[in-house]
Amino acid sequence: MYDMGTRERTLALVAEGRSLSSISKETGISRATIRSWRTCIEPRKRQGRACPRCQDEPAPPEEPAAYAYLLGLYLGDGHISAHRRGVHVMRIVLDQAWPGIIDACEAALYAVRPDNRVCRVKKQGCFAVSCFSKHWPCLFPQHGPGKKHERRIILEPWQQDIVDAHPWEFIRGLIHSDGCRIVNWTTKVIAGERKRYEYPRYFFTNVSEDIIRLFTDTLDRVHVEWKVNGRNVSIARKASVALLDIHVGPKY
Structure with a gap:
């Protein structure tokens, strides 16, 4: 007991x-x-x-x-x-x-x-x-x-x-509800050979401008770089993605 x-x-x-x-x-x-x-x-x-x-x-x-x-x-x-x-x-x-x-x-x-x-x-x-x-x-x-x-x-x-x-707990809750971690890919020609490169990024999507602002303000406090396009927030910088991988990670 x-x-x-x-x-x-x-x-x-x-x-x-x-x-x-x-x-x-x-x-x-x-x-x-x-x-x-x-x-x-x-x-x-x-x-x-x-x-x-x-x-x-x-x-x-x-x-x-x-x-x-x-x-x-x-x-x-x-x-x-x-x-x-x-x-x-x-x-x-x-x-x-x-x-x-x-x-x-x-x-x-x-x-x-x-x-x-x-x-x-x-x-x-x-x-x-x-x-x-x-x-x-x-x-x-x-x-x-x-x-x-x-x-x-x-x-x-x-x-x-x-x-x-507790900024990371707040960020984790927002991403667990309205966010995701995805893996993008691209190809580059190196020394005559086309190679595929993959890179992860995080997205957060919400209709409320106020909620988006709360999310991005909190990202600023933990030094995560982001870009916003309408109702979508993208985190793609390598160092910022690494921070989110440590504190949030993929959905499970």
Whole structure:
């Protein structure tokens, strides 16, 4: 048996996008146990924790790195909707081709709202990862009527502090939702022989100019060079791609 603190620290590592094998090696906890935690097999034991934003002196979430990742996912592929009796549901829709990202999303939701059950609903070609809570609107004040690209998306100062402290987690969440890593290729004639050269690059696509600006501003803070064309952001410089490979990597 593991105490709740051990479990939450382990789920925070999952939320960072780490593999089960590397987490198991670091913590000494079996891959099967970690897998059961992330797929809701073992119920949560601690209940009634207050929302950090609803206290007399509002505080940031207890797991800021997981929050930064979840914020990126939410701005890309998530939405919050009213349910009933003051409860809201956060849903993040993710391609079923990337089970590791679905697991990381689930772990991040648990890390931010540890007393609320997370579920995943299979849809055509994707999973909707959902969590019910009364506190999603105060944790994600970007929530509002209509589509995100039809309203202003501006981070609150406390959110910006979290993104500044954990920029790579925020970038990873955005790319995991609305980005990709691809390999381009070209040919060159060298000494009379045509050779093929491959080079990776990252793309991020979003309809909201505000969300694109949040993404590029954060790239600037970690010294990643980028170019933007309409709603598409491209990262192709070798050094910048190398940084993203270290901190984000291909979808999985």
